[in-house]
Amino acid sequence: MKGGEEEKAADFANYFCSYASLYHQKQMLTDHRRMQAYHGAIMQNRGLFAGKRVLDVGTGSGILALWCAKAGAAKVFAVEYTDMAKHARKLIEANGASDIVEVIQSSVEALQLDGPVDIIISEWMGYFLLRESMLDSVVRARDRWLAPGGLMFPSHATMYWGLVSDEEDRLAKAAEYLQSTQEWHRFKREMRQYYDCDMNVLEGVYEEEQKGYYILSSFWAELQPDQCVGQGAMIKHFDMHTCTLEDVQGVEETPFRINVEHDCRVSGFAGWFTADFRGTEANPLPVPVLLSTAPDNGYTHWGQQVFYLEVPHWVPRGGAVEGTLALTRQKENIRLYDVGVKHRRHGNSQEPNLGPMQEATYTMP
Amino acid sequence: MKGGEEEKAADFANYFCSYASLYHQKQMLTDHRRMQAYHGAIMQNRGLFAGKRVLDVGTGSGILALWCAKAGAAKVFAVEYTDMAKHARKLIEANGASDIVEVIQSSVEALQLDGPVDIIISEWMGYFLLRESMLDSVVRARDRWLAPGGLMFPSHATMYWGLVSDEEDRLAKAAEYLQSTQEWHRFKREMRQYYDCDMNVLEGVYEEEQKGYYILSSFWAELQPDQCVGQGAMIKHFDMHTCTLEDVQGVEETPFRINVEHDCRVSGFAGWFTADFRGTEANPLPVPVLLSTAPDNGYTHWGQQVFYLEVPHWVPRGGAVEGTLALTRQKENIRLYDVGVKHRRHGNSQEPNLGPMQEATYTMP
Numbered sequence: 001m002k003g004g005e006e007e008k009a010a011d012f013a014n015y016f017c018s019y020a021s022l023y024h025q026k027q028m029l030t031d032h033r034r035m036q037a038y039h040g041a042i043m044q045n046r047g048l049f050a051g052k053r054v055l056d057v058g059t060g061s062g063i064l065a066l067w068c069a070k071a072g073a074a075k076v077f078a079v080e081y082t083d084m085a086k087h088a089r090k091l092i093e094a095n096g097a098s099d100i101v102e103v104i105q106s107s108v109e110a111l112q113l114d115g116p117v118d119i120i121i122s123e124w125m126g127y128f129l130l131r132e133s134m135l136d137s138v139v140r141a142r143d144r145w146l147a148p149g150g151l152m153f154p155s156h157a158t159m160y161w162g163l164v165s166d167e168e169d170r171l172a173k174a175a176e177y178l179q180s181t182q183e184w185h186r187f188k189r190e191m192r193q194y195y196d197c198d199m200n201v202l203e204g205v206y207e208e209e210q211k212g213y214y215i216l217s218s219f220w221a222e223l224q225p226d227q228c229v230g231q232g233a234m235i236k237h238f239d240m241h242t243c244t245l246e247d248v249q250g251v252e253e254t255p256f257r258i259n260v261e262h263d264c265r266v267s268g269f270a271g272w273f274t275a276d277f278r279g280t281e282a283n284p285l286p287v288p289v290l291l292s293t294a295p296d297n298g299y300t301h302w303g304q305q306v307f308y309l310e311v312p313h314w315v316p317r318g319g320a321v322e323g324t325l326a327l328t329r330q331k332e333n334i335r336l337y338d339v340g341v342k343h344r345r346h347g348n349s350q351e352p353n354l355g356p357m358q359e360a361t362y363t364m365p
Numbered sequence: 366m367k368g369g370e371e372e373k374a375a376d377f378a379n380y381f382c383s384y385a386s387l388y389h390q391k392q393m394l395t396d397h398r399r400m401q402a403y404h405g406a407i408m409q410n411r412g413l414f415a416g417k418r419v420l421d422v423g424t425g426s427g428i429l430a431l432w433c434a435k436a437g438a439a440k441v442f443a444v445e446y447t448d449m450a451k452h453a454r455k456l457i458e459a460n461g462a463s464d465i466v467e468v469i470q471s472s473v474e475a476l477q478l479d480g481p482v483d484i485i486i487s488e489w490m491g492y493f494l495l496r497e498s499m500l501d502s503v504v505r506a507r508d509r510w511l512a513p514g515g516l517m518f519p520s521h522a523t524m525y526w527g528l529v530s531d532e533e534d535r536l537a538k539a540a541e542y543l544q545s546t547q548e549w550h551r552f553k554r555e556m557r558q559y560y561d562c563d564m565n566v567l568e569g570v571y572e573e574e575q576k577g578y579y580i581l582s583s584f585w586a587e588l589q590p591d592q593c594v595g596q597g598a599m600i601k602h603f604d605m606h607t608c609t610l611e612d613v614q615g616v617e618e619t620p621f622r623i624n625v626e627h628d629c630r631v632s633g634f635a636g637w638f639t640a641d642f643r644g645t646e647a648n649p650l651p652v653p654v655l656l657s658t659a660p661d662n663g664y665t666h667w668g669q670q671v672f673y674l675e676v677p678h679w680v681p682r683g684g685a686v687e688g689t690l691a692l693t694r695q696k697e698n699i700r701l702y703d704v705g706v707k708h709r710r711h712g713n714s715q716e717p718n719l720g721p722m723q724e725a726t727y728t729m730p
């Protein structure tokens with residue numbers, strides 16, 4: 001919540017609004033892979049919580065705070081910006097944890113506590129990890145409130161980038177795009193015919209807008225393993241105990257290379273993440289837990305973000321796709337990202353030609 | 366755009382955003398009833414525009430300003446807040462009207478002109494007329510810039526309220542509502558079973574939220590004449606030359622009575638509007654034009670706003686539904702309205718019982 005009141009107000013309208021609805025909280029609460037990861041990380045490592053002071057950044061319905069209390073925490077500060085805080089307070093009370101859990105309706109940036117905490121827990125992850133940029137708030141809370149040697153839940157987070165082979169979905173988007181530009185031509189004809197207005201000069205603007213919408217935009221998908229090609233490449237890794245506010249601003253141009261084991265048409269890319277609960281080297285969790293949103297891991301509400309190519313790559317067995325990936329915050333809304341991809345195909349030893357390097361910038365809406 | 370920077374920023378995020386896309390402007394430009402009304406009002410009354418100074422409030426793509434120039438205006442000030450102004454400027458140029466039309470990217474509230482104008486034209490109407498509250502901006506522009514005796518296009522606007530008989534759609538919403546509350550019970554069971562959390566205390570909050578979404582909310586509809594019962598009642602009439610900023614804040618509790626000519630089940634209400642282009646008594650348009658969004662008038666992008674009852678009224682031939690209607694601006698967003706309805710059924714002379722007065726407040730999203 002840095003920046004002026006102005007920025008804050010726009011942020012509320014854009015971002016916080018949905019979290020104020022129980023419907024949206026319920027969608028997260030019914031994501032069982034998400035729930036089991038947090039529940040397991042807390043309940044199977046109760047010993048670490050016993051008698052401790054915990055901060056839950058963005059408590060939403062209050063669920064993580066409640067579990068921390070059940071795991072034996074001495075005190076849990078559960079901070080939530082939206083009116084959901086009022087519901088969280090009721091839920092905590094009804095579940096008999098109001099002695100331990102204090103729900104505080106505030107931004108975590110404006111939080112005042114009587115001293116540091118031993119553990120910070122938060123479910124801050126957005127699509128392709130960084131979307132929503134809530135990680136900023138968690139890093140600020142850590143720098144301000146985590147005691148030296150304290151633990152972060154999750155402790156690590158990693159971004160992955162993979163290849164997608166799915167011409168069916170890619171062509172569906174391409175067809176929608178063509179249809180929307182085709183409609184323009186009817187529109188243009190009618191504007192001239194009925195209303196004496198020549199729209200030609202805006203044709204390029206319209207096509208670009210529609211292309212941004214249908215092509216240069218990522219889509220939520222629940223990919224099946226057979227829609228993926230090769231191994232996802234690790235793009236960026238965050239140690240939640242040490243990453244800085246600067247580290248979490250985005251992803252600087254990062255090289256990737258993904259090998260292809262069967263002849264295939266590469267339709268696009270997919271981004272996903274994992275979050276680890278394993279503590280620090282000095283203080284590892286007795287029972288580490290991994291939350292993965294990879295395509296071979298089944299449904300989560302995060303799914304994967306898919307970025308389709310305008311022209312697919314034909315890659316032979318033994319070939320590869322290589323390039324670079326960068327995530328940059330949008331100027332108008334720092335919670336959203338532009339995803340810049342450079343990429344080219346690599347043949348194999350029989351057909352060793354490299355395709356030309358191609359470049360595209362997608363928005364992740 | 367009164368209020369601080371804070372309010373402005375939230376307003377931008379909420380409201381202006383969509384108007385910056387050509388896709389959205391195109392949706393309005395392909396609403397042929399809308400287009401024909403404005404085009405006719407201008408082109409069939411060219412004499413009034415010849416040599417005049419015109420202000421187009423919220424020019425969007427620039428279309429109305431272009432027509433005013435073609436109708437012979439000496440000067441058209443075309444004001445638009447969003448970046449659409451840049452496209453409008455190009456369109457005006459490409460259509461050879463840049464000598465006459467000056468596109469100004471600004472809120473109309475911050476506009477500075479070298480003197481008054483003879484005509485103000487604007488397409489400011491939202492769903493059920495008032496939604497978006499853009500009328501405020503037009504009234505302010507009129508008070509500041511319209512010369513005495515000047516003309517408003519449109520000159521009058523009227524809100525109507527009718528009865529809907531459509532159990533199919535009403536029951537569809539009711540079923541969706543029931544399904545969403547039914548899902549809650551599965552959710553509650555799982556939360557207890559897997560995660561040791563009792564959600565009971567939030568059940569009421571959830572039901573209310575879902576009811577707000579599925580039932581106490583209006584819906585866009587393109588009603589067919591046979592889905593309407595009786596004659597729409599006039600609720601409020603605005604003379605655009607004289608209405609005050611206070612008049613346009615909403616609708617105070619206004620009585621209505623709609624007679625029923627055939628035995629029928631009344632499923633809900635519908636709101637729509639008309640806009641007139643007929644000038645003033647002192648200066649009537651040679652060729653008056655009416656733009657109607659009533660159900661018997663065919664498609665417009667405004668359609669009608671439909672408000673379903675939780676329990677339908679059974680009304681015999683010769684009976685009626687009577688009550689009151691009020692529109693109030695939402696506190697968090699003055700561009701949106703709460704619609705308060707009190708209503709009861711009236712029997713006929715054979716069965717003269719009056720149902721009890723019922724009351725509901727809908728949000729128009």
Ligand SMILES: Nc1ncnc2c1ncn2[C@@H]1O[C@H](CSCC[C@H](N)C(=O)O)[C@@H](O)[C@H]1O
Binds near residue numbers: 016020107108123134
């Ligand atoms: N800076 C900030 N201060 C306080 N709350 C914040 C915040 N940024 C985001 N939030 C809140 O953080 C929550 C993230 S969603 C996670 C909710 C809950 N912890 C759960 O796991 O189910 C949202 O409710 C959002 O409103």
Ligand SMILES: Nc1ncnc2c1ncn2[C@@H]1O[C@H](CSCC[C@H](N)C(=O)O)[C@@H](O)[C@H]1O
Binds near residue numbers: 428429488502
């Ligand atoms: N206060 C204000 N100042 C300037 N522009 C405004 C405004 N309030 C709304 N607008 C603009 O008014 C337009 C209304 S839509 C109508 C567009 C165009 N006149 C047409 O008839 O096709 C939108 O483009 C919106 O951005």
